[in-house]
Amino acid sequence: MNNISIIGGGIAGFVTALCxxxxxxxxxxxxxxxxxxxxxxxxxxxxxxLQVFEWIDPDLLEEIQNSGNxxxxxxxxxxxxxxxxxxxxxxxxxKFGYTTMAIHRGKLQKILYNYLVKEHIVLDRSFKKYVxxxxxxxxxxxxxxxSIRTNSIIGADxxxxxxxxxxxxxxxxxxxxxxxxxxVADYEIDPKLASAGFxxxxxxxxxxxxxxxxxxxxxxxxxxxxxxxxxxxxxxxTRLTELFSEYHPIANQLIQNxxxxxxxxxxxxxxxxxxxxxxxxICLIGDAAHGMTPDLGQGGAQxxxxxxxxxxxxxxxxxxxxxxxRFYDRRKAKVEKLVKxxxxxxxxxxxxxxxxxxxxxxxRCVPDRFMQKQMMxxxxxxxxxx
Ligand SMILES: Cc1cc2nc3c(=O)[nH]c(=O)nc-3n(C[C@H](O)[C@H](O)[C@H](O)COP(=O)(O)OP(=O)(O)OC[C@H]3O[C@@H](n4cnc5c(N)ncnc54)[C@H](O)[C@@H]3O)c2cc1C
Numbered sequence: 001m002n003n004i005s006i007i008g009g010g011i012a013g014f015v016t017a018l019c020x021x022x023x024x025x026x027x028x029x030x031x032x033x034x035x036x037x038x039x040x041x042x043x044x045x046x047x048x049x050l051q052v053f054e055w056i057d058p059d060l061l062e063e064i065q066n067s068g069n070x071x072x073x074x075x076x077x078x079x080x081x082x083x084x085x086x087x088x089x090x091x092x093x094x095k096f097g098y099t100t101m102a103i104h105r106g107k108l109q110k111i112l113y114n115y116l117v118k119e120h121i122v123l124d125r126s127f128k129k130y131v132x133x134x135x136x137x138x139x140x141x142x143x144x145x146x147s148i149r150t151n152s153i154i155g156a157d158x159x160x161x162x163x164x165x166x167x168x169x170x171x172x173x174x175x176x177x178x179x180x181x182x183x184v185a186d187y188e189i190d191p192k193l194a195s196a197g198f199x200x201x202x203x204x205x206x207x208x209x210x211x212x213x214x215x216x217x218x219x220x221x222x223x224x225x226x227x228x229x230x231x232x233x234x235x236x237x238t239r240l241t242e243l244f245s246e247y248h249p250i251a252n253q254l255i256q257n258x259x260x261x262x263x264x265x266x267x268x269x270x271x272x273x274x275x276x277x278x279x280x281x282i283c284l285i286g287d288a289a290h291g292m293t294p295d296l297g298q299g300g301a302q303x304x305x306x307x308x309x310x311x312x313x314x315x316x317x318x319x320x321x322x323x324x325x326r327f328y329d330r331r332k333a334k335v336e337k338l339v340k341x342x343x344x345x346x347x348x349x350x351x352x353x354x355x356x357x358x359x360x361x362x363x364r365c366v367p368d369r370f371m372q373k374q375m376m377x378x379x380x381x382x383x384x385x386x
Pocket of ligand 1: 032033042044125126128156157158161220268285288292293294297299300302303
């Protein structure tokens, strides 16, 4: 019988597994994909996430940093690249030793996988349902007809989590009204912008950019849309180019230098806040527990924080049920605030012209000190003595 079974080998699942290895907690992880493909575009990793990697293994942090690109500026600008808010990240570097960085998701996933003990990872195993046994353990049933017994289940299976659907069938995914395209362009960005992560807001659209590595630049484009729309790959680049024709030329240069068949479209949603993330010895983490829109670039970072806190509470608490309860108590306030702030930011980023002018004037007046305080609070994580 397994002690703990983690369902899902995304960021939350893999980082939980790495934290368990570090703290000597026995587990097995089941991921439905049969191979780890280099899919996805870029992801920004903020210092709260990087501190967890450093705690797991300083070599892991170094490998991640060497495979991506570090920012010394985080910039929000209007559609012509005129700054609205421009945050020099020196104060972050002084405090934590590093700042936010961007990396290709596929690369990140491969690096994490390489640090895992492979005997504990089962790929090509899709969870179907769980059944509680008389001794309070669970039987996990998989799509291939196989089943195993386990004391406990961690649902790290993403925003559409099948575990959550069984555990909390009333939970609701909320479409934000916005759709997002992401790509990696074969494009060397202007050196002046290479160490900035930046987002352009305007014309009821949003366009984000960051260098990933030599000759590769990550971009994302967001627009209001009905859900479940499909793209014609033949015309997609022309449509996106038209959409961003009034933007700074960098937007269209990036779109033009990205192969159409690698552009990913995602409808942006979040999860209506849950009253709890656990029941008995089943616990949800990451997007399965608190999926948020990507407007603050914090969904992945919060999944990584979850892994860190959950593993410490399990290591330091006699009972799994109590550990899960402590985990929820500690994480709830920060995560719920971010879910709400991300949704609000989505509305502020894409708005009509009169509100845009008011928004830009207000944001240009926000004192640096206020922004810095907010960022510090976001990036801070607890230190455990274990
Ligand atoms: C457009 C966009 C941009 C974003 N940008 C950022 C960013 O810059 N920074 C950031 O921190 N966050 C960002 N995020 C958020 C981030 O991607 C998510 O928060 C993060 O991926 C959540 O990780 P997770 O492991 O919880 O879920 P997922 O990444 O969804 O992983 C879930 C895993 O579970 C597996 N799975 C699902 N069902 C089963 C099953 N039945 N059996 C077995 N396995 C299963 C899946 O195959 C998958 O591997 C962004 C999100 C979007 C949509």
